[in-house]
Amino acid sequence: MAPLLDVQNLSTSIKLTSSTVHAVDNVSLRVGKGETLGIVGESGCGKSVTGLSIMGLLPPGGAVTGGSIKLNGRELVGLQKEEVRRIRGNQIAMIFQDPLTSLDPTKTIGYQVAEPVRLHRNVSRKAALDRAVEVLGLAGVPQPRERLDNYPHQLSGGLRQRVMIAMALACEPELLIADEPTTALDVTIQAQILALLRDLKERLGMAILLITHDMGVVAGHTDRVCVMYAGQVVETSGVVPLFRETRHPYTRALLASIPRFRQGRENALPAIPGLPPDLSRPPRGCRFAARCFRATEKCRAEEPPLTGPTSAHRYSCWHPLNEPRTLAVSGVDVSGTTGTDLVAPDARSPRTADGIRTSATEHKPETATANGDREGPLLDLRNLVKEYPVGSNAVLRRNAARVKAVSDVSFSMPAGTTFGLVGESGCGKTTIGKMIVALERPDSGSVTFGGVDVAKLRRAELRRERRDLQLVFQDSHSSLDPRMRIGSIIAEPLHAQHWGSRQARRERVFELLAEVGLPKNTVERYPHEFSGGQRQRIGLARALSLNPRLIVLDEPVSALDVSIRAQMLNLMTRLQASHGLTYLVVSHDLTVVRHLADRIGVMYLGKLVEIGxxxxxxxxxxxxxxxxxxxxxxxxxxxxxxxxxxPAITGELPSPVHPPSGCRFRTRCRFAQERCAVEEPEPRSFGPGHLAACHFPLRTATPPETTADFAG
Structure with missing residues (x-):
């Protein structure tokens, strides 16, 4: 049966001012009708450029330089622009990675969803809007007709992604290209979006090309998989054989880099050393050779062909993995590895995966007492409340509606430990982090650090206290001044605190760069010259410059590939051990928090609902x-x-301006009863240091104990 999409030997280059990037090199793939093909790999491997090449949406300087792209047997390469426009949005549609920047902020949702219908179907404005209502409802947008007059900024991230899906479905395309459709979403909304795509594929009979770096998404939502590295396909097979009989070392390394629930803090994550090659100067031979400990001289000299025992499972490796091992993931045995065969012998334990030696006991957390304290808390938060006025009266703060960002939250942190705050976006995690470092002041409650309430300090006193309190921001790109060199960025806190002489500050910068694994010449470069993982290392170096006692890490690895994420998590664990740091980790990625944190607090709509x-x-x-x-x-x-x-949790997060009465989670809870609507649950004990606020918990409560570390 002929495939719907047939890509053969596709090569795409992007011409820059002084070089040409060979982003896609000799890629072949097929997608059948009603099939989902996943393309997986690290950032910069050519996944998105492959999708943009198929759509005819390459950036300035980009061009298909070789190969063929056929849709239903029709060649797309070389078509006139007008012909491509007739196909794009009609027969092929695309869901872009970031819906906020992909949607036009000046046009309503109704206009943007109806636009492709008017262009391709030549119908009236009313008919196009009726179709917009239909597909918005199909995409799971509540009250779709009421949303027509909304603008993108008025919707949540999950709803914006649903609008993008509705736009793509408006003309009933045969092929849907989904480029990282859930990368910026919480796990709950991610599960809803992926379930929606699966349901729509079955109902409409369309094919999906799913581009992602999340191996879990690939496992659950694709029929076949192409693994890409440095612009080339290195392994392709059905999804089950790929996980059961992995053959390429790169594929195996991607799987092993994922944090697991049962993998404790004492074990460093297996990580792929180094970075992908520069595609403006692709290396000879196998492009993964520089990062693969199995590589030989043959690998560095000759490029391996994409071949295999059958056409259904092919891989490009001179030394494929022939003995797949079993890897336990949350109680389920799947193909993979323990990770010890993925990095060079000198990068294994007792070294961390980024190659820096640690002691055998370095990662082991101390044993906490029942309430989490050892010798008294370093940080103690009591009854924190923070609200923000919104609406037309917000400036004058008169009769303004108020966003209830944090509502009566209490917990403590002993020195040298890690506390993880998890929950969906908008639950108040980042607001708590900002109050800890005094970038925000609570409306009521206290933030006591080392016996001092930082919320009550004057500016001069606060500047001195900030030597011990640092924050690593979520977006490493926007948090670094693009006009400053890296050396000046890292040294800035030293200047502000009048620390040392000019020479001492310079030596301190070099010392910090070495600690985070960056070379000395980094000081002369600018932020845009670095990858996301490198910028995050720079942010860590800056936070460490004054030898702080506590660092707040706000989504420290949310934008990183799984392999780079493993390197960063290992680095953060090592730095904590060597400097005696205390961490507050804010994240919606529960696997990351599980690997880093001693204790975890779960937040929902401004409330702490469980801690343990x-x-x-x-x-x-x-x-x-x-x-x-x-x-x-x-x-x-x-x-x-x-x-x-x-999906385990359905529906949208309620408005923090008007949160539900009683238990705030009741509107999305399958166990909710009438009591939940009228009575706010009190925290109850479920074991030493384990507290939860629920009228109908999943476990039997134990005899009462102190709840001071939960709700004051």
């Missing part, structure tokens, strides 16, 4: 919301993903 150790939260959750977050995490196991029937 990592084993309490992940193995014995008491609150339905916690259990739903865990169930929504994509697992790198086709069997485990296909066993999931429906």
């Amino acid at each position: 150790s990592g084993s309490d939260i992940y193995e014995r959750p008491a609150h339905p919301y916690t259990a739903g977050l865990i169930a929504a995490i994509p697992l790198p196991s086709p069997a485990a993903e296909h066993a999931k029937k429906e």
Whole structure:
């Protein structure tokens, strides 16, 4: 049966001012009708450029330099622009990675969803808007007709992604290209979007090309997989054989880099050393050779062909993995590895995966007492409340509606430990982090650090206290001044605190760069010259410059590939051990928090709903919301993903301006009863240091203990 999409030997280059990037090199793939093909790999491997080449949407300087792209047997390469426009949005549609920047902020949702219908179907404005309402409803947007007059900024991230899906479906395309459709979403919304795409594919019979770097998404939502590295396909097969009989070392390394629930803090994550090659000067031979410990001289001299025992499973490697091992993922045995065969012998334990030697006991957390304290908390938060006025009266703060960002939150942190705050976007995690470092002041409550309430300090006193309090921002790109060199960025806190002489500050910068694994010549370069992982290392170096006691890490690895993420998590663990740091980690990625944190707090709509150790939260959750977050995490196991029937948590997060009465989670909880609407649940004990606020918990409560570390 002829494929719907047939790409053969595709090569795409992007011409820059002084060089040409060979972004896609000799890529071949096929997508059948009603099939989902996943393309997976690190950033810069050519996944998105492949999709843009198919769509005819390459950036300035980009061009298809070789190969063929056929849709239903029709050649797309070389078509006139007008012909491509007739196909794009009609027969082929695309969901872009970032819906906020992809949607026009000056036009309404109705106009943007109806636009492709008017262009391709030549219908009236009313008929196009009626179709917009229909596809918005199909995409799961509540009250779709009421949304027609909304603008993109008025919608949540999940709703904006649904609008993008509705735009793509408006003309019933045969092929849908989804480019990282859930990368910026919480796990709960991600699960809903992926379930929606699967349902739409079955109902409409369309094919999907799913571009992602998440192996869990690939496991649960694709039929076949192409693994790309440095612009080339290195392995391709059905999804089950790929996980069961992995042959290419790069594919195996991607799988092993994923943090697992049962992998404790004492074990460093296997990470792929180094970075992908510069595609303006592709290396000879196998492009993965420089990062592969199995590489030989033949690998560096000759490029391996894409071949295999059958046409259904092919790989390009001179030394393929012939003995697949078993890897336990959340109780499910899937093909993979323990990770010890993925990095060079000198990068294994007792070295971390980024190659820096540590002691055998360095990563082991101390044993906490029942309330999490050892010798008294370094940080103590009591009854924190923070609200923001919104609306037309917000400036004068008179009769303004108020966003209830944080509502009566309390917990403490002993020195040298890591506390993880998890929850969906908008639950108040980042606001708490900002109050800890005094970038925001609470409306009421206290933030006591080392016995001092930082919320009450004057500016001069606060500047001195900030030597011990640092923040690593979520967006490493926008948080670094693009006009400053890296050396000046790292040294800026030293200047502000009048630390040392000019020579001493310069030596301190070099010392910090060495600690985070960056070369000395980094000081002369600018932020845009670095990858996301390197910029995050720079942010860490800056935060460490004054030897702080506590660092708030706001989504420190959310924008990174799985392999670079593993390097960063290992680095953060090593730095904590060597400097005696205390971390507050803010994240919506529960696997990351499980790997880093001693204790974890789960937040929902400004409230702390559960708190406990990592084993309490992940193995014995008491609150339905916690259990739903865990169930929504994509697992790198086709069997485990296909066993999931429906998203564990459905619906949108309620408005923080008008949160639900009683239990704030009740509108999305399948256990909710009338009591939940009228009575706010009090925290109850479910074991030493394990507390949850729920009228109908998933576990039996234990005899009462102090709840001071939960709700004051």
